[in-house]
Amino acid sequence: MGVEEYYRQHAQDYENPHEEFIHHHLKFRIKEFEDKSILDLCCGGGEVTKFLTDRKITDVEGCDPFTHDVYVENTNLPCHKFDFKHLATKGLDKQYDVIICSFAMHLCPDSMLHNVLYNLSVSCDTLLIITPNKKPFIDDSSFTFENEVIYNRVYSRLYTSQFAKRRE
Ligand SMILES: C[S@@+](CC[C@H](N)C(=O)[O-])C[C@H]1O[C@@H](n2cnc3c(N)ncnc32)[C@H](O)[C@@H]1O
Secondary structure, three states: OOHHHHHHHHOOOOOOOOHHHHHHHHHHOHHHHOOOOEEEEOOOOOHHHHHHHOOOOOOEEEEOOOOHHHHHHHHOOOEEOOOHHHHHHOOOOOOEEEEEEEOOHHHOOHHHHHHHHHHHHHHEEEEEEEEOOOOOOOOOOOEEEEEEEEEOOEEEEEEEEOOHHHHO
């Protein structure tokens, strides 16, 4: 079964066994999210969103082509249905201060990654990738690497969009 088919079939019962580690990263960075508009990209069942909304950070939306219904059910927040292909070709239709992509950017095919990152950089100031992998290795002019935190073999990497300063 391919990745997409897996999430299509398991949207309802998806659980991230590393949720506690994701929350550790978000807690460490919580000040960076206060009063910000946030897109939870590849949002699953809302593992990132629920942590934020429990801490009164409520300007949050999700985006996931497979788990959007579960996300809306769990969070009561809006959810876009864009997949990586859409993000690579058309991008997002709105601006966010922060895009958080947890345990998912490594699923983006290498052939699409550059275009996905470019289009995300147009639509946000800050990108936070939380990942159990070294991948994706972002060596791309769309984003500047700011810092990395490692906790229990889970990484969170913060990037600034190439357009962030021009928008200030
Ligand atoms: C490991 S889950 C991560 C979910 C959540 N962000 C978390 O941290 O637990 C990967 C997510 O990527 C989404 N996904 C899989 N293939 C995708 C694709 N081609 N485009 C966009 N999202 C995709 C899945 O639906 C799933 O919600």
